[in-house]
Amino acid sequence: SSELTQDPAVSVALGQTVRITCQGDSVRSYVNWYQQKPGQAPLLVIYGKNNRPSGIPDRFSGSNSGNTGSLTITGAQAEDEADYFCNFADSNGRYVVFGGGTKLTVL
Amino acid sequence: EVQLVESGGGLVKPGGSLRLSCAASGFILRSYPINWVRQTPGKGLEWVSFISSTSTYTYYADSVKGRFTVSRDNAENSVYLQMDNLRVDDTAVYYCARQQYGSGIFDYWGQGNLVTVSS
Numbered sequence: 001s002s003e004l005t006q007d008p009a010v011s012v013a014l015g016q017t018v019r020i021t022c023q024g025d026s027v028r029s030y031v032n033w034y035q036q037k038p039g040q041a042p043l044l045v046i047y048g049k050n051n052r053p054s055g056i057p058d059r060f061s062g063s064n065s066g067n068t069g070s071l072t073i074t075g076a077q078a079e080d081e082a083d084y085f086c087n088f089a090d091s092n093g094r095y096v097v098f099g100g101g102t103k104l105t106v107l
Numbered sequence: 108e109v110q111l112v113e114s115g116g117g118l119v120k121p122g123g124s125l126r127l128s129c130a131a132s133g134f135i136l137r138s139y140p141i142n143w144v145r146q147t148p149g150k151g152l153e154w155v156s157f158i159s160s161t162s163t164y165t166y167y168a169d170s171v172k173g174r175f176t177v178s179r180d181n182a183e184n185s186v187y188l189q190m191d192n193l194r195v196d197d198t199a200v201y202y203c204a205r206q207q208y209g210s211g212i213f214d215y216w217g218q219g220n221l222v223t224v225s226s
Contacts, residue, residue: 032212041216085152089211093157093166100151
């Protein structure tokens with residue numbers, strides 16, 4: 001399959017831990033994760049095996065198991081409320097796929 | 108500071124054309140591939156096109172192949188997306204995104220530019 005499947009919506013209580021998943025054949029390599037807040041461009045939060053760009057809090061982490069990639073937020077904050085997209089792209093540009101996105105609500 | 112700024116969007120009738128521009132600053136554009144990604148209002152992200160750092164390779168999503176053309180002018184620090192024969196379902200916010208060389212990581216994105224195709 002060339003698709004990446006995400007749950008449409010997930011909620012988490014303030015300060016608790018939440019895992020957002022991304023399933024698909026492409027996940028057998030590593031997926032990247034992007035955060036998007038309303039009216040803003042996507043922001044890279046996790047890439048590769050479990051790497052955070054500069055400025056991304058260490059409460060964000062990534063992992064893979066089989067064909068499922070996960071983004072975990074440990075101690076979710078109100079500012080983490082956003083849409084999260086997973087993505088895989090090969091380095092040659094021939095293959096790019098995005099998940100459908102997960103809307104995270106922090107209660 | 109790395110910046111990508113899209114421009115050129117707007118309202119166009121079905122069958123019409125638009126040319127989007129992506130102005131790059133804060134980095135050496137010729138060292139990076141660039142992608143165009145679009146997002147329908149309220150929906151997910153859809154990859155549109157890729158152009159390699161020296162324009163040698165260009166790729167397109169099936170939904171736009173034959174209608175859209177990507178190009179770049181590294182001397183002008185700009186990347187372009189020529190969109191012809193536009194359809195209503197091309198309506199979206201269009202983002203340009205920098206791809207890290209040798210990886211599939213889109214590390215910086217522009218703020219997006221709205222294209223509306225409507226009669």
